[in-house]
Amino acid sequence: MSLRHGLLGLLAGEPGSGYDLTRRFEETLGSIWPAKHPQIYSELTRLAAEGLIEAEAEGPRRRKEYRITDAGMTELRRWLVDVEVDHTMRLDPLLRSLFFWLMEPQELKAHLDKEARFYREKAELYRGSAAAKDRGDFGDSPQTRAMRVTIEAAVRLYDALADWAEWAQTVPPAKPKP
Numbered sequence: 185m186s187l188r189h190g191l192l193g194l195l196a197g198e199p200g201s202g203y204d205l206t207r208r209f210e211e212t213l214g215s216i217w218p219a220k221h222p223q224i225y226s227e228l229t230r231l232a233a234e235g236l237i238e239a240e241a242e243g244p245r246r247r248k249e250y251r252i253t254d255a256g257m258t259e260l261r262r263w264l265v266d267v268e269v270d271h272t273m274r275l276d277p278l279l280r281s282l283f284f285w286l287m288e289p290q291e292l293k294a295h296l297d298k299e300a301r302f303y304r305e306k307a308e309l310y311r312g313s314a315a316a317k318d319r320g321d322f323g324d325s326p327q328t329r330a331m332r333v334t335i336e337a338a339v340r341l342y343d344a345l346a347d348w349a350e351w352a353q354t355v356p357p358a359k360p361k362p
Contacts, residue, residue: 187227192260197327199251296349303346310338
């Protein structure tokens, strides 16, 4: 996913300022696709220059409220339907696991315990969000149903990573190289 398509998708749901989009991005996509405030504002400038979004209104302190244009919606749909999915996963924990052989057994155990706890806590956090969505706390819009699918993916991924960290503790440790 690109930042631009994430922003277009958020604007397809409802207009928003850079501040609103930063907050929504963090709440909705933060653990999947983090983006910092300056990145979001830079991308909004590019999207506006390309005619994919436009400033709907300008408020106090030059606060701009953006909305997606027809061209932006066309681009978002093109990305969803026609662009091949990038299945690259950049997971720091998996990169680190390649070098576990350099850790002392007690260091490795402490590390994996911490990882398992972190992933279990994240899975529980998302389970809480899933339960709220299932109760209908957020209505039954297409956006809410799509978010429920995303939340379920997060629950399953974090559970799988917690299972992995617990399993990794059962693998006999190698002796670290001096």
